[in-house]
Amino acid sequence: MLAIALKMLFRDRAKYAMLVCGLAFCSLLMCQQISVFCGIMMWTTSTVRNIGAPVWVVDAKVEQANEVIPMRQIEVERVRSVHGVAWAVPLYIGIEQARLNDGSFQNVQLTGLDTGTLTGRPMDMVAGRIEDLRLPNAVVVDQVAVEKFRRKGIAIKLGTTFEINDKEARVVGICHVARSFLGQPYIYTTFDRALEYAKPSRKQLSYVLAGPVPGVSNEELAARISKLPGLRAITKDNLFWTTIWWYIKNTGIPISFGTVVLLGIIVGIAIAGQTFYLFVHDNLRYLAALKAMGARMHTLAAMVLLQAFSVGFIGYGIGVGLASWFGNSVLAKEQPPFFMPWQVPAFVAIVLILICGFSALIGLIKVARLEPAVVFR
Amino acid sequence: MSNLAINVADVVKSFPSGDTRTFALKGATLNARFGELMMIVGPSGCGKTTLLSVICGTLQCEEGMLSIFDHDLRKMKDWEITKFRCVNVGFIFQQFNLIPTLTAVENASIPLILNGVPTNKAERRAGEVLAEVGLGDKLHSYPSQLSGGQLQRVAISRALVHEPRLIICDEPTASLDAAAGQKTLDLLKSSALQPDRCVIVVTHDNRIYHFADRIAEMEDGRVIGIYDDPKDYHHA
Numbered sequence: 001m002l003a004i005a006l007k008m009l010f011r012d013r014a015k016y017a018m019l020v021c022g023l024a025f026c027s028l029l030m031c032q033q034i035s036v037f038c039g040i041m042m043w044t045t046s047t048v049r050n051i052g053a054p055v056w057v058v059d060a061k062v063e064q065a066n067e068v069i070p071m072r073q074i075e076v077e078r079v080r081s082v083h084g085v086a087w088a089v090p091l092y093i094g095i096e097q098a099r100l101n102d103g104s105f106q107n108v109q110l111t112g113l114d115t116g117t118l119t120g121r122p123m124d125m126v127a128g129r130i131e132d133l134r135l136p137n138a139v140v141v142d143q144v145a146v147e148k149f150r151r152k153g154i155a156i157k158l159g160t161t162f163e164i165n166d167k168e169a170r171v172v173g174i175c176h177v178a179r180s181f182l183g184q185p186y187i188y189t190t191f192d193r194a195l196e197y198a199k200p201s202r203k204q205l206s207y208v209l210a211g212p213v214p215g216v217s218n219e220e221l222a223a224r225i226s227k228l229p230g231l232r233a234i235t236k237d238n239l240f241w242t243t244i245w246w247y248i249k250n251t252g253i254p255i256s257f258g259t260v261v262l263l264g265i266i267v268g269i270a271i272a273g274q275t276f277y278l279f280v281h282d283n284l285r286y287l288a289a290l291k292a293m294g295a296r297m298h299t300l301a302a303m304v305l306l307q308a309f310s311v312g313f314i315g316y317g318i319g320v321g322l323a324s325w326f327g328n329s330v331l332a333k334e335q336p337p338f339f340m341p342w343q344v345p346a347f348v349a350i351v352l353i354l355i356c357g358f359s360a361l362i363g364l365i366k367v368a369r370l371e372p373a374v375v376f377r
Numbered sequence: 378m379s380n381l382a383i384n385v386a387d388v389v390k391s392f393p394s395g396d397t398r399t400f401a402l403k404g405a406t407l408n409a410r411f412g413e414l415m416m417i418v419g420p421s422g423c424g425k426t427t428l429l430s431v432i433c434g435t436l437q438c439e440e441g442m443l444s445i446f447d448h449d450l451r452k453m454k455d456w457e458i459t460k461f462r463c464v465n466v467g468f469i470f471q472q473f474n475l476i477p478t479l480t481a482v483e484n485a486s487i488p489l490i491l492n493g494v495p496t497n498k499a500e501r502r503a504g505e506v507l508a509e510v511g512l513g514d515k516l517h518s519y520p521s522q523l524s525g526g527q528l529q530r531v532a533i534s535r536a537l538v539h540e541p542r543l544i545i546c547d548e549p550t551a552s553l554d555a556a557a558g559q560k561t562l563d564l565l566k567s568s569a570l571q572p573d574r575c576v577i578v579v580t581h582d583n584r585i586y587h588f589a590d591r592i593a594e595m596e597d598g599r600v601i602g603i604y605d606d607p608k609d610y611h612h613a
Contacts, residue, residue, distance in 0.1 A: 011478035289474035292435050294463020294491050372435040375470055376426045376547050
């Protein structure tokens with residue numbers, strides 16, 4: 001009888017198409033919006049992911065990775081003095097202004113890496129060598145800088161020069177790194193030169209990056225460093241999630257995306273629920289005939305459930321497929337951000353199961369109340 | 378095995394109607410034998426269809442005796458009645474009730490599938506039965522592509538395909554013109570009626586009374602007369 005149920009569904013083309021379209025749209029909307037939300041959240045953690053150090057030491061009042069409260073450079077030595085620290089290096093991060101040859105300005109995220117070790121260096125060099133950062137006035141720019149400068153009519157290549165706070169910067173490399181939340185290009189240089197580029201201030205250390213000796217976990221090291229007065233040490237993973245939760249709690253981003261996702265669910269329930277109800281309602285007389293002919297309730301229930309979950313499965317496949325195609329097509333430009341971890345399609349699948357279950361339940365209630373004798377009326 | 382296929386005595390059935398109950402059957406008594414086509418006739422609202430529903434187990438009566446093929450339906454559980462119907466009863470409805478999205482052969486195979494026959498075997502057998510009723514060239518036609526008479530022949534095939542012992546027909550000619558109605562009853566009598574089978578037809582189409590072996594006349598929820606010769610009912 002299950003094959004009969006599928007034939008009844010697939011051959012009622014108008015309702016079948018309506019059901020599949022409704023559920024596909026619902027899946028697409030949820031999957032796409034949640035993936036863009038995840039993409040934005042990933043942008044907020046780009047500094048953490050680009051640098052990649054196991055333990056980050058910040059001022060005790062810092063709440064998330066993009067919030068910089070400058071520290072004294074002596075903090076590097078204090079961190080190095082903690083038992084279990086294998087290494088500790090300074091990191092500078094600040095928003096500076098780059099002036100191009102034509103006089104136009106571009107805000108950039110200046111990242112100053114430890115001069116000796118270049119800890120936190122970009123791993124994906126598109127052109128040039130990261131070691132050349134040690135050359136005079138050397139900087140490495142990311143692909144966003146290349147793109148933004150190109151729009152302003154300047155083709156960035158190795159050897160191109162521009163100014164950061166009136167000091168010359170010469171491009172010795174182009175890298176590919178995760179895009180920053182505000183879309184500013186990453187400009188890498190050494191820590192010492194970054195301080196030269198930056199506007200002078202009493203405290204100029206943004207972060208201390210640290211790593212544990214063998215046998216000490218990142219969490220344990222972070223706990224030990226955090227005992228130092230005025231400092232807070234966070235593991236990379238912890239800082240990643242702390243930053244994401246900070247944006248979820250303190251910005252309107254989740255509400256705006258959540259609203260669209262909720263709309264997707266409502267549209268799904270409205271279209272799928274109503275259409276499936278109509279589908280069952282239109283077939284009620286035939287289901288009653290089947291009941292009269294000896295179909296038992298569990299057989300009819302299996303038929304209705306199979307019909308509901310078949311359209312759900314197909315609609316889900318189309319919706320998630322379209323969302324993936326959308327994501328794939330925008331990933332090259334990284335606009336809008338798109339990140340679809342497995343939890344997103346899993347969540348959408350659960351919501352679709354609930355929508356289909358709800359739709360089937362409405363139909364099943366009608367079928368359960370159906371008197372087979374109605375076929376004689 | 379007794380020659381009585383159906384033995385119904387003093388059956389009472391009522392339906393709620395506001396604060397009161399409306400009695401559709403008020404002690405109906407009827408029996409039908411194997412190998413006969415019994416017609417139940419009477420004016421609208423006299424309880425014909427209710428009696429038919431009680432006989433085939435789609436409605437449960439409140440009082441009386443109800444024995445179908447020596448099975449007391451009143452002592453059977455719901456699922457047992459459903460299974461009994463699945464195996465022993467073939468239905469022909471006034472509105473045909475053919476599923477519009479299934480072809481003739483798929484519609485006709487449903488009772489066999491409900492009885493656990495694999496789909497391919499069921500459709501092969503349904504095709505044979507459809508060919509026997511003259512629809513061999515319409516096996517893959519949808520109900521919307523068939524005439525009223527052809528639809529009724531598909532319905533008859535569906536009722537016969539699993540070789541039930543009881544065929545229930547509710548106003549089988551109501552949706553047909555006179556010629557198609559006569560052909561349907563011809564077909565029903567020639568292919569459905571067998572020595573080990575009983576056919577019950579509810580109708581008020583007096584043009585087909587002569588096909589009956591016996592006629593039971595109902596009025597106001599009771600069987601008020603049984604005529605061994607249909608002509609007697611005409612003259613009564």
